[in-house]
Amino acid sequence: MTRMSYRVGFIQNRPDFGDVESNRARVAAMLEELEADLFVLPELFTTGYQFRTADEARQMAEPIPGTTAEFLTALAKRKNAFIVAGLAELEGGTVYNSSVITGPGGLIGRYRKIHLFDTEKNIFQPGGEPPPVFQLGAARVGVMICFDWRFPETARSLALNGAEVIAHPSNLVLPHCPQSMITRCLENRVFAVTADRVGTENRVEDETLHFIGQSQVVDPDGNVLVRASETDEEARVVEIDLEKARRKSINPVNDLFTDRRPDLYSTG
Ligand code: ACM
Numbered sequence: 640m641t642r643m644s645y646r647v648g649f650i651q652n653r654p655d656f657g658d659v660e661s662n663r664a665r666v667a668a669m670l671e672e673l674e675a676d677l678f679v680l681p682e683l684f685t686t687g688y689q690f691r692t693a694d695e696a697r698q699m700a701e702p703i704p705g706t707t708a709e710f711l712t713a714l715a716k717r718k719n720a721f722i723v724a725g726l727a728e729l730e731g732g733t734v735y736n737s738s739v740i741t742g743p744g745g746l747i748g749r750y751r752k753i754h755l756f757d758t759e760k761n762i763f764q765p766g767g768e769p770p771p772v773f774q775l776g777a778a779r780v781g782v783m784i785c786f787d788w789r790f791p792e793t794a795r796s797l798a799l800n801g802a803e804v805i806a807h808p809s810n811l812v813l814p815h816c817p818q819s820m821i822t823r824c825l826e827n828r829v830f831a832v833t834a835d836r837v838g839t840e841n842r843v844e845d846e847t848l849h850f851i852g853q854s855q856v857v858d859p860d861g862n863v864l865v866r867a868s869e870t871d872e873e874a875r876v877v878e879i880d881l882e883k884a885r886r887k888s889i890n891p892v893n894d895l896f897t898d899r900r901p902d903l904y905s906t907g
Contacts, residue, residue: 641882645778647804648675648876649834651854651867656687656840657699663710669874675720676776679834681854682725682752682785682808683736689840689848690727693734696762700729703739703749712741719743721775723782725808727763736763738782738808740773747773754793756786756812758846772800778881781829785809788816788823788833798827799896803884805831810850817853821861828859828895829884837870859883 650669654662662685670678682688685707690696701707707726715722721742728737728751735751736759751766752759770793772781781802787793788807797805805823809816811833820831835854841847855866856877867873887895 643777643881643885644878645677645776645804645881646675646876646878647830647832647856648673648678648874649832649854649856649867650678650680650684651834651852651871651873652681652684652836653838653872654684654687654836656689656842659685659699659707662686663707667714669872670714670718673874673876674718675876677721677723677778677780677804677806677832678718679806679832680722680724680808681834681836682738682810683727684724684808684836685726687840688810688850689842689846690762691842693762696727696734697729697732700727700734702730703728703737704746708739708741708746711739712746715741716743721747721780723780723806723808725784725810733764734762735766736784737766738784738806740775740782742775747775750782750784752784752787754787754790770797772797772802778804780804780806782806785811785816788819791823791826794823794827794829794831798829802829803881804879805829807831807833809833809835809854811835811853812848812850814851817851817855817866820855820857821863824857824859825861826895828887828889830859830879831857835867837868837872
């Protein structure tokens with residue numbers, strides 16, 4: 640079986656809440672020395688996470704295309720790489736927790752998080768479109784955002800729609816996601832790149848949030864190829880073999896996709 644080499648990277652940052660320009664510049668500096676086909680940046684990487692009110696989020700959110708999307712496209716051109724990055728998106732007065740997908744040839748798409756976590760429900764509108772899959776160079780890349788991991792249907796539908804790599808911008812506060820993504824990868828035979836952040840935000844009384852880091856790349860056999868620390872900013876790139884995600888058989892007789900029995904799964 641010939642290899643299909645593809646390099647994936649993540650940035651794990653520590654944004655200062657609201658300091659959009661310096662948060663963008665910091666990420667660009669962290670990318671400077673690295674080369675990859677695909678870079679994944681955290682959820683809400685420009686603003687930070689803990690908005691006090693929906694109005695505050697509306698004031699900081701940006702359209703797509705907009706300033707940050709243009710910044711990311713310029714960075715993608717400079718690095719000759721694709722970039723998936725999270726930001727607060729404004730469209731017609733409505734704010735979404737979104738990801739931008741861009742590349743050397745320009746803006747490619749956008750995904751609006753469909754499963755909002757906890758107080759995000761007071762701040763954002765949930766997306767109304769399915770998680771998308773894009774051809775990004777050699778790889779078919781599906782996009783989901785943070786808490787989408789808790790709903791296995793998200794990764795499953797991306798994989799059934801052809802995703803070989805899941806790009807997963809995140810701001811994790813619960814401890815379970817890094818381990819759970821191993822299962823998401825095993826059950827779908829996909830790679831996943833989770834880009835998380837570190838640091839603490841306490842902008843809301845009695846709601847101190849600790850972000851758990853541990854950004855990682857997991858392969859279709861459930862191996863953690865690289866995992867970042869819980870505390871430090873980090874940028875990492877690993878080379879993956881896309882062929883591994885194209886084979887859904889797990890032994891000579893079982894195939895994860897063709898053995899499925901959707902005729903017997905009752906869904907609500
Ligand atoms: C999360 O979805 N940011 C926890």
